[in-house]
Amino acid sequence: MSRLISLFAVLFLFWVVLSGFFTPFLLGAGVLCALAVAWLANRMDVVDHEGHPIHLGPRLFTYWPWLFVEIVKSAWMVSKIILDPKLPISPTMVKFTPGQRTVVGLVTHANSITLTPATISIEVAPGEFVVHGLTRENALACIDSEMDRQVQRFEGQRAVKDAA
Amino acid sequence: MFTAAAAGLLIAICLALVRAILGPTVFDRVLAANTIGTLAVMLLAVIGFLTGRPEFLDLAIIYGLLNIIGTVAVLKFFRFGDLGEPGNGDLPR
Amino acid sequence: MSEVIYVLSWLSVTVGAAFCIIGTAGMIRMPDFFTRAHAASVPDTAGAGFLLLGMMLQAGLTLVTVKLIIIGILILFASPTATHALCKAALTRGLKPPMADGEVISKR
Numbered sequence: 001m002s003r004l005i006s007l008f009a010v011l012f013l014f015w016v017v018l019s020g021f022f023t024p025f026l027l028g029a030g031v032l033c034a035l036a037v038a039w040l041a042n043r044m045d046v047v048d049h050e051g052h053p054i055h056l057g058p059r060l061f062t063y064w065p066w067l068f069v070e071i072v073k074s075a076w077m078v079s080k081i082i083l084d085p086k087l088p089i090s091p092t093m094v095k096f097t098p099g100q101r102t103v104v105g106l107v108t109h110a111n112s113i114t115l116t117p118a119t120i121s122i123e124v125a126p127g128e129f130v131v132h133g134l135t136r137e138n139a140l141a142c143i144d145s146e147m148d149r150q151v152q153r154f155e156g157q158r159a160v161k162d163a164a
Numbered sequence: 165m166f167t168a169a170a171a172g173l174l175i176a177i178c179l180a181l182v183r184a185i186l187g188p189t190v191f192d193r194v195l196a197a198n199t200i201g202t203l204a205v206m207l208l209a210v211i212g213f214l215t216g217r218p219e220f221l222d223l224a225i226i227y228g229l230l231n232i233i234g235t236v237a238v239l240k241f242f243r244f245g246d247l248g249e250p251g252n253g254d255l256p257r
Numbered sequence: 258m259s260e261v262i263y264v265l266s267w268l269s270v271t272v273g274a275a276f277c278i279i280g281t282a283g284m285i286r287m288p289d290f291f292t293r294a295h296a297a298s299v300p301d302t303a304g305a306g307f308l309l310l311g312m313m314l315q316a317g318l319t320l321v322t323v324k325l326i327i328i329g330i331l332i333l334f335a336s337p338t339a340t341h342a343l344c345k346a347a348l349t350r351g352l353k354p355p356m357a358d359g360e361v362i363s364k365r
Contacts, residue, residue: 017320017323071303076303082299083279089287091289093362094362096363114337115337119295120294122341124341165271166270172277176280179284183284191346191347195340198297198339199281199300205332206277236339
């Protein structure tokens, strides 16, 4: 139920931001549309921990800035490789086991790997990632990485361990 | 300042276009089209600032949404040779 | 204060545009599809991020900034998904990624 209310709030906020008008008619239409979409989403059974993960909550806002710094660092490195006249690349594929347990955690890890330039996740399954790296160091750096630990913290594994 | 950014984005789009024309495989072309889409979203936002008309941001959002759908549709087509479920094929027509 | 923000946004927009040009130049320089995908993710992430950051600093706390954040979230969710789907499709269609070591390094 709390998921449904939060979905309605997010949808209504989205409507207000996109419309930018605050007349009673448009706000009322926004409420009606948000209610209709929330009802349909509930009927489609997509409002669960995967479709609307509010349990992650504030951890999102500590993970994203960290990820942005990582992106900038590796984008700078890839830019240096591109501008190097010798083009020092050594493409490598690695296969390894990620440490995440939930679906949302696995997808976050895979998306983060692809988001940072120089690494692309090619195969994603529980217990097996295949990653393609621009250089051998990039690819090998994905195994048991700091990112892996950060995503584990992000999906709340630390908290689960503490509770158990 | 935004004129310079728009010029830079146009240069980048031209470079991506070169790859789309050269691209030996179809995946190179799709990759270039995807990059052009992202750059076009940025260009729309920059033009919105350049002309002082924030309505362009709405266009940028719509273009971004269409870009995803376009890329995934093309990929699905090239991966399965079909846009939907092929079905079992032996149904009476 | 406003001068500082102006300079910061100018820097950010310039860096973003530079990343876009470098990334697309890399798309032309790289020898094969998979390495081109690596180059293409530079303008998709760092380029777009810095450009949006610069525009946000320029707009201040308005509805425009919220829309820019929505565009940013859209790009940051969509582009890795598209790249991943593209690479997986290329691999299943039989495109061979060139590898320096000649084989997949497996580690568990």
